[in-house]
Amino acid sequence: MNTIVALQPAWLREGAASFLARYEGLRARLPGDTAVREAGAAAFRARGLPGVRDEAWHYTSLRPLAETRFAEPLTAIAACDRLMARLPAIDAPRLVFVDGRYRDDLSVVPGAVAVRVGGPAYGSLAQPERDNMVALNTMLTGDGAAIEVAAGADGGTLLLVSLGSGGTAERPIAFHPRHALHLGRAARLALIEVAIGEGVYLHNPVLEATLEEGAVLTHLRLQDESRAAFHLATLYADIAAGASYDGFTLAVGARLGRLEVHARLAGRGAAAHVNAAQLLGGRQHGDVTSVITHDAPACISRQTVKNVLSGHARGVFQGRIAVARDAQKTDGYQMNQALLLSPDAEVDSKPELQIHADDVKCSHGATVGELDAEQLFYLRSRGIAATDARAMLVRAFLGGALEPIAHEAGRRALEAAIDQWWESEAA
Amino acid sequence: MLEIRGLTATVDGREILHGIDLDVPAGEVHAIMGPNGSGKSTLAHVLAGRDGYEVTGGRVGFGGRDLLALAPEERAAAGLFLAFQYPVELPGVGNANFLRTALNAVRRARGESELDAVQFLKLARAEAKRLSMPEDMLKRNVNVGFSGGEKKRNEVLQMAILRPRLAILDETDSGLDIDALRIVADGVNALRGPQTSALVITHYQRLLDHIVPDRVHVLAHGRIVRSGGAELARQLELEGYAGMAADAA
Amino acid sequence: MSHAADPAGTVEAVTRTPYKWGFATEIETELAPKGLNPDIIRLISARKEEPAWLLDWRLAAFTAWQAMAEPHWAHVHHPPIDYQDLHYYAAPKRRAGPARLEDVDPELLATYEKLGIPLRERAILAGVEPAAGEAAPVAVDAVFDSVSVATTFRATLAKAGVIFCPISDAVREHPDLVRKYLGSVVPQGDNFYAALNSAVFTDGSFVYVPPGVRCPMELSTYFRINARNTGQFERTLIIADAGSHVSYLEGCTAPQRDENQLHAAVVELVALDDAQIKYSTVQNWYPGDAEGRGGIYNFVTKRGACRGARSRISWTQVETGSAITWKYPSCILAGDDSVGEFYSVAVTTNRQQADTGTKMIHIGRNTRSTIVSKGISAGRSDNTYRGLVRIMPKAAGARNHTQCDSLLIGDRCGAHTVPYIESRNPTAKVEHEATTSKIADDQLFYCRQRGLSEEDAVNLIVNGFCKEVLKELPMEFAVEAQKLLAVSLEGSVG
Numbered sequence A: 001m002n003t004i005v006a007l008q009p010a011w012l013r014e015g016a017a018s019f020l021a022r023y024e025g026l027r028a029r030l031p032g033d034t035a036v037r038e039a040g041a042a043a044f045r046a047r048g049l050p051g052v053r054d055e056a057w058h059y060t061s062l063r064p065l066a067e068t069r070f071a072e073p074l075t076a077i078a079a080c081d082r083l084m085a086r087l088p089a090i091d092a093p094r095l096v097f098v099d100g101r102y103r104d105d106l107s108v109v110p111g112a113v114a115v116r117v118g119g120p121a122y123g124s125l126a127q128p129e130r131d132n133m134v135a136l137n138t139m140l141t142g143d144g145a146a147i148e149v150a151a152g153a154d155g156g157t158l159l160l161v162s163l164g165s166g167g168t169a170e171r172p173i174a175f176h177p178r179h180a181l182h183l184g185r186a187a188r189l190a191l192i193e194v195a196i197g198e199g200v201y202l203h204n205p206v207l208e209a210t211l212e213e214g215a216v217l218t219h220l221r222l223q224d225e226s227r228a229a230f231h232l233a234t235l236y237a238d239i240a241a242g243a244s245y246d247g248f249t250l251a252v253g254a255r256l257g258r259l260e261v262h263a264r265l266a267g268r269g270a271a272a273h274v275n276a277a278q279l280l281g282g283r284q285h286g287d288v289t290s291v292i293t294h295d296a297p298a299c300i301s302r303q304t305v306k307n308v309l310s311g312h313a314r315g316v317f318q319g320r321i322a323v324a325r326d327a328q329k330t331d332g333y334q335m336n337q338a339l340l341l342s343p344d345a346e347v348d349s350k351p352e353l354q355i356h357a358d359d360v361k362c363s364h365g366a367t368v369g370e371l372d373a374e375q376l377f378y379l380r381s382r383g384i385a386a387t388d389a390r391a392m393l394v395r396a397f398l399g400g401a402l403e404p405i406a407h408e409a410g411r412r413a414l415e416a417a418i419d420q421w422w423e424s425e426a427a
Numbered sequence B: 001m002l003e004i005r006g007l008t009a010t011v012d013g014r015e016i017l018h019g020i021d022l023d024v025p026a027g028e029v030h031a032i033m034g035p036n037g038s039g040k041s042t043l044a045h046v047l048a049g050r051d052g053y054e055v056t057g058g059r060v061g062f063g064g065r066d067l068l069a070l071a072p073e074e075r076a077a078a079g080l081f082l083a084f085q086y087p088v089e090l091p092g093v094g095n096a097n098f099l100r101t102a103l104n105a106v107r108r109a110r111g112e113s114e115l116d117a118v119q120f121l122k123l124a125r126a127e128a129k130r131l132s133m134p135e136d137m138l139k140r141n142v143n144v145g146f147s148g149g150e151k152k153r154n155e156v157l158q159m160a161i162l163r164p165r166l167a168i169l170d171e172t173d174s175g176l177d178i179d180a181l182r183i184v185a186d187g188v189n190a191l192r193g194p195q196t197s198a199l200v201i202t203h204y205q206r207l208l209d210h211i212v213p214d215r216v217h218v219l220a221h222g223r224i225v226r227s228g229g230a231e232l233a234r235q236l237e238l239e240g241y242a243g244m245a246a247d248a249a
Numbered sequence C: 001m002s003h004a005a006d007p008a009g010t011v012e013a014v015t016r017t018p019y020k021w022g023f024a025t026e027i028e029t030e031l032a033p034k035g036l037n038p039d040i041i042r043l044i045s046a047r048k049e050e051p052a053w054l055l056d057w058r059l060a061a062f063t064a065w066q067a068m069a070e071p072h073w074a075h076v077h078h079p080p081i082d083y084q085d086l087h088y089y090a091a092p093k094r095r096a097g098p099a100r101l102e103d104v105d106p107e108l109l110a111t112y113e114k115l116g117i118p119l120r121e122r123a124i125l126a127g128v129e130p131a132a133g134e135a136a137p138v139a140v141d142a143v144f145d146s147v148s149v150a151t152t153f154r155a156t157l158a159k160a161g162v163i164f165c166p167i168s169d170a171v172r173e174h175p176d177l178v179r180k181y182l183g184s185v186v187p188q189g190d191n192f193y194a195a196l197n198s199a200v201f202t203d204g205s206f207v208y209v210p211p212g213v214r215c216p217m218e219l220s221t222y223f224r225i226n227a228r229n230t231g232q233f234e235r236t237l238i239i240a241d242a243g244s245h246v247s248y249l250e251g252c253t254a255p256q257r258d259e260n261q262l263h264a265a266v267v268e269l270v271a272l273d274d275a276q277i278k279y280s281t282v283q284n285w286y287p288g289d290a291e292g293r294g295g296i297y298n299f300v301t302k303r304g305a306c307r308g309a310r311s312r313i314s315w316t317q318v319e320t321g322s323a324i325t326w327k328y329p330s331c332i333l334a335g336d337d338s339v340g341e342f343y344s345v346a347v348t349t350n351r352q353q354a355d356t357g358t359k360m361i362h363i364g365r366n367t368r369s370t371i372v373s374k375g376i377s378a379g380r381s382d383n384t385y386r387g388l389v390r391i392m393p394k395a396a397g398a399r400n401h402t403q404c405d406s407l408l409i410g411d412r413c414g415a416h417t418v419p420y421i422e423s424r425n426p427t428a429k430v431e432h433e434a435t436t437s438k439i440a441d442d443q444l445f446y447c448r449q450r451g452l453s454e455e456d457a458v459n460l461i462v463n464g465f466c467k468e469v470l471k472e473l474p475m476e477f478a479v480e481a482q483k484l485l486a487v488s489l490e491g492s493v494g
Helices: A010-026 A034-047 A081-085 A132-140 A373-381 A386-402 A408-426 B040-048 B072-077 B095-109 B117-130 B148-162 B178-191 B231-239 B242-248 C007-014 C038-047 C052-066 C106-114 C154-159 C167-173 C175-181 C192-200 C441-449 C454-470 C475-489
Strands: A094-098 A114-116 A146-149 A154-164 A173-175 A178-183 A188-197 A201-203 A206-211 A216-224 A230-239 A244-251 A256-265 A271-280 A285-294 A300-309 A314-323 A331-340 A346-355 A361-369 B002-011 B014-024 B029-033 B053-062 B080-083 B090-094 B166-170 B197-202 B215-220 B223-228 C029-031 C090-092 C138-144 C147-151 C163-166 C205-209 C218-224 C235-240 C245-253 C260-263 C266-271 C276-283 C295-306 C312-319 C324-327 C330-333 C339-348 C353-356 C359-362 C368-378 C382-391 C399-409 C414-423 C429-438
Touching (some): A010 A034, A034 A132, A132 A206, A132 A230, A146 A188, A154 A201, A188 A201, A188 A408, A206 A244, A216 A256, A216 A408, A230 A244, A244 A256, A271 A285, A271 A386, A271 A408, A285 A300, A285 A331, A300 A314, A300 A346, A314 A361, A331 A346, A331 A386, A346 C399, A346 C429, A373 A386, A373 B072, A373 B090, A386 A408, A386 B090, A386 B095, B014 B040, B029 B231, B040 B053, B040 B072, B040 B197, B072 B095, B080 B148, B095 B148, B148 B178, B223 B231, C038 C192, C138 C154, C138 C163, C163 C167, C167 C205, C205 C218, C235 C276, C266 C276, C266 C312, C276 C295, C295 C312, C312 C324, C312 C353, C312 C475, C330 C339, C339 C382, C339 C454, C339 C475, C368 C414, C382 C399, C441 C454, C454 C475
Parallel strands (some): A094 A154, A154 A188, A216 A244, A230 A256, A256 A285, C218 C245, C235 C266, C260 C295, C276 C312, C295 C324, C295 C330, C312 C339, C324 C353, C330 C359, C339 C368, C359 C382
Antiparallel strands (some): A114 A146, A346 C414, A361 C429, B002 B014, B215 B223, C138 C147, C163 C205
């Protein structure tokens, strides 16, 4: 056994072993490139599930996940009307995956974008040997979408939907979709990912996005999974010269959620906006972890991550901006703000700058606090009820992060999700 | 309208108000003057229901209701308005949205119908114009990036729109130039009527040249040490507070 | 030299200046055999005539240490240290008990004189006030390798009730105080190097300031590593009783040697109700040569406990030396309304590596902390700020403000900022800000246009960059620190 795994607590090792056992049972039937899959399995065998002694997982314990035994999703065609009704009203083609499998009957195939489904869409960016959850995904993935926008084309808006429907407390299921996205030179796309569901499941998607020179990707994500689900998503984005990745993720769901982003600014003048907001209550745990690597000169990165935490929720932010030696004239900015709405909520924040070039402008900031008592009183003294005043200030807190989203329908969908979260919180 | 009897209050465990008795009948404007640290702002905050100001004794009636039993927003709905000495900034909250929310909350409490966005904007624009305020103030975030004078004018605008029964002005005149002072005074005077009252808290006589009070009270060491007509303010301007503060000691 | 502003070049030139404190002192030294085992610990304890409880305490620490793994950090790299290849005790051979300054080996007095640390009490002994412009007297405890060789002004301090002496003397003379507080802030098993220190610590300073006393002068300890292949493991314990006040300074140098030397100190501070401790460090251990040969490994655990209500502990450090620095002077803010402060300047050049910062643990209500960190990287060095701010559930109303700024000189160095912020109380407010920049060409040009040399311009800008921290140092140290900054960066630009 590898030394990393050998030092881990038994429950973590056993959790990893159960995934490996599942792989041994399924390997003959799994689709796609066997060599890639085998490499993923080898990496997972060596690394296992991450523990809190792993610096990248310091604040997020996978214990509840490691102690759950997941089964394969059943192939029965579930009726998904209830879940489909929850999709945001955005008039655009959509690719719908139910429990990790593509569903032709629920999808509306796009015209301007080439899509291939039926097996994992492995890309070349993800690094299973460095990232445990990517290794797990590579090993067990069954399906995914390869999305291609040709050079110069405008792909419009595309929805990528994951519905979790077949898992129960008695029989939790796990699915690991593997998607790839390629934007040719100067191509454009607005990709809106929505993950919703009911019941108990692990959704462990990996998306690898390659943006060629001058391409523009707007990437909005709404994570509104079942409150009993695990959502561990990893995104790799490679952004070529002059290309722009513009991402915003809103997480309100899952008992344990993590959004991991690896964005690499690979060519001169590339830009990345890696923004996110988490609204968590009850005993939810949400983690936003990102590594933005400036590998080329004169690139811009911007990151604003906001946490709103109530109940016993715990919100984690770990963000690193890494600037390579040659990445002169880098302009990097990172801000993490957390609002604690209850005495039992907890926030952990680790914004990190790692700089190896001298001609750079990099800064970051973090603030943690509660709603401002003075502001609250001011609103109430004007006749606004306490709950409304709180809602108003929370929206104002999030407003700054949402405002820059240019995709009108997408932003409205995220705002609606925030309103809904607030209503359920207030109820 | 406002009846204060034997009001005592503490801040951080220290008693600041040692027993205030005060009546402000409907239709009257009263001024409270006093040196720094006399408890003027404490009185304003206690009346508005600010956390951290603990009432330890006495009672306050407002239009026949027990004011101290009400939450801050209920006091506002009942018609009490406090123009703050230091209006807080609300980043991300638009002025118009804020004002409409407040107005509709107050209107609901009064049993009036809510205003839609169009009706509200019409009203707000008219009031802003009357107060010589640039219209874009409605589009900006509440008090964010406002100058001191703009903040005070924004308080007066809110007062004009919410139409309170009792307006408490907490040193609204401090730091204002003469034009801004006149605008504030005009705002208060426009509100005057048989059913509305005002309590003007100030350190200086200056504001009272523009808002002529029916009564003037001198607050020192947490007590009202002297009350009189408008002439008392001018007397204070000439003689200072020293003599009166000594009366209380 | 070109007329274009070239900070990288100027810094290049600054680092060519040799380390000025690199001479060795030829003095007869008593060395314990190399290696670490219970017998060596017994030998150290016997040499210092320690009571049995302290020997047991050391042995327990050794047992804990054996079970621990050496830490490895992301931005810190060094060849493995062979802990069995070091001397754990080195002492200048004494003449019969140097109780008085006059009895100290003249060679040692000369060494300290050369380092600019006069071990004399002239001004005070002669009963004259220091002349205008002359620095006020400072009491000094001089630690040479493993032992304290002299402590000045002990009598003057005793009159005020202040105890200032080598910790080995305190073990004998004030056993109750030592036993009560030793290890109460940094337990034996706290971390790998603290455990090692607890097992083998040799000397260091002990300070006790009784209730209500404002210590009449600055206290200081001057550490010097001289012997080859030794480690220095000093232990400092400072207790400020209720309502007392003390300011303590620490300076460090070492001879220029090709091999790496290990310095693993532990400093414990205890502040009771309303007490204030100001602890300042100017660390200038030998940093190694331009290629990274030699230099001190400076692995230090410094921690202060604000036990009492309204107590205050303030750490100020100027770190220019050592091949590797690993230290996080911390504050445990347990008392309500207590205050922790950390002001740091860390300069790395050549192949130096510094991983330094602080931990502010807010436990009591309305506790406040301030962190100001200024990192300057030049050459091929790596400079990391790593800091933890933790707000515990009961720390209602806690406040932290952190400001971290990094300045890069040249494109071969690294500057890293790694804050950890953990809050479990909604009424707490934590703010962190960090920036990274270089000396701007237009700043340099502006200075040069006004007639400054490029090197002076860099010094001016660096000093300005560090000002917030330098102003926290006691007067006489601030001047020293500014000079040290200039010397450390000499040759880095040009």
